[in-house]
Amino acid sequence: MYVRAAALARKIYVRGHWGVGNLTHMFGSVNDNGKHESGSGKVIRYLLQQLEAIKVLKKDSKSLLKKGSRIVTKEGQQDLNRIATQVALAARK
Numbered sequence: 001m002y003v004r005a006a007a008l009a010r011k012i013y014v015r016g017h018w019g020v021g022n023l024t025h026m027f028g029s030v031n032d033n034g035k036h037e038s039g040s041g042k043v044i045r046y047l048l049q050q051l052e053a054i055k056v057l058k059k060d061s062k063s064l065l066k067k068g069s070r071i072v073t074k075e076g077q078q079d080l081n082r083i084a085t086q087v088a089l090a091a092r093k
Contacts, residue, residue, distance in 0.1 A: 005047045009056055009072070013080050017060060017069040020045050056080070 004027070011026065012018050023044045029037035048070055051057040056076035060069050072080070 001043075001047065004043065005051060008044065008047055009051055009076070009080060012057060012070050013072050013077065016071040017063060017066045019066060019069045020048065023048075051076075 007027075008023065011023065020041055024039045024041045025036070027039035027044065029039075031037070048057060052059070052070070055073055056079060057070045058073050060071045061067065063069060
């Protein structure tokens with residue numbers, strides 16, 4: 001779950017305004033049997049709610065196209081930048 005939460009936070013950080021439906025499609029099956037299977041919406045919805053609870057994400061009520069989609073907060077952006085810097089420095093050693 002931690003890896004999936006980190007992947008969700010990164011996806012929304014890089015390209016904001018993702019909803020549960022888009023993310024279930026992105027995290028679905030990679031098997032190509034003529035149809036792309038969707039991922040679990042409950043897991044993604046739960047993780048998004050937990051990321052909102054720790055103030056990494058928030059729902060965007062101002063967007064005209066995607067009401068209720070998630071975006072990264074200022075505090076969340078600072079946290080993600082700090083973590084990415086720590087990982088990059090550790091990888092260089």
